[in-house]
Amino acid sequence: MLKKILLLVVASIFVFCRIGFVDAEFQVKSNSETGQWLILENDKPVLQYNYKTIPIPKSYLDTVKGNQKISIYAVPRSNYIHPIYDLDGEPITKDWSSDHPHHRGLYWAWPEVGYKGELGDLHALQKVFARPTDKIETTTNNGQVKLVAENIWKWLDKEPIVREQTTITVFPRDKNGRKINFEFRFESLVDEITLARRHTKHYGGLNLRMAPLKDFKIGSFYGNEKETNIPKQEQPAWVFGSWKNPKSDGHSELTIFEKTTNPDYSGELIQYPNLNWFQPTFPKSGTRYSLKKDKPLTLRYQLWLHNAADNDNAKKEAWQIFQNEK
16 A cells, blocks of 8 residues: 555656646746746747837947938837747847838738728838737746737827737747747727738738848748649648758748638738748738727737758648647
8 A cells, every 4th residue: 555655656746747847848038127028948049029118229220320211110119029039049030120120020010000091000110009008928838838918009109999919829849840829819999990011912911020041032832723622712821931050051941821710811922032021911912901899800820940941741731730720
């Protein structure tokens, strides 16, 4: 009897330590003054979520003195991710670029936010801004980290017009790389809110500005012409950036998948190679999406950091796994 009890105690200690080990693989560090939340795995940084307002760096202002055209877009910003780090813990995104200071790592924003017959620019930080409500929390469960944050879009930085809930889920690194899921939920607080791309046909949605990386290339894949029996809106699609890994002989890649449940799937895969900038757009070209008070908009995406040698079949498999997730 005593032997059984001892075995149960040992087993319980092992389970407790194992659970603690899984949870301890991730660390979340927050700075109450800056409002920055840093997620790490095994002490290597994964990403930083800038929840509160980040002021204009003095170093940036020194580079744009007298250039009014550039400096009007150099605006304090919040609610974006920078840096994103590669699998070796090196930063791969760009903030405060000299050409487009409003580009800010990974951010979700539209250049044409319509309200009361006027247009605000959440993308270039003009007239409408996403501001934190201090409702933010993180949980570690089943070997993954989830961060949930609430922001309010404010018209002229005063009037609340949209409630946004952002959920970021970071999965552990495995043999295939690392996956990070994003879910954005937008709830209109007023009537007459619309979202559109620039001139309704260019950029807008989930935006990614990458750092100046060696041998950087952008590519995309959309559908499979041979699979004519599958509706185009249900076929695989992705956009990606690849670069020379400074710590190996190979290349790394960041691929963006979009959930087929997103309205207007799949968004056009916009690329600006000269800016190291790419995205899946929303909404579809030539339209303005109307946000309704009683019908929130939910958009879901996945970022996959992996070896650029992975072929399209590997990406199709990863895309399908993402689609099967609830």
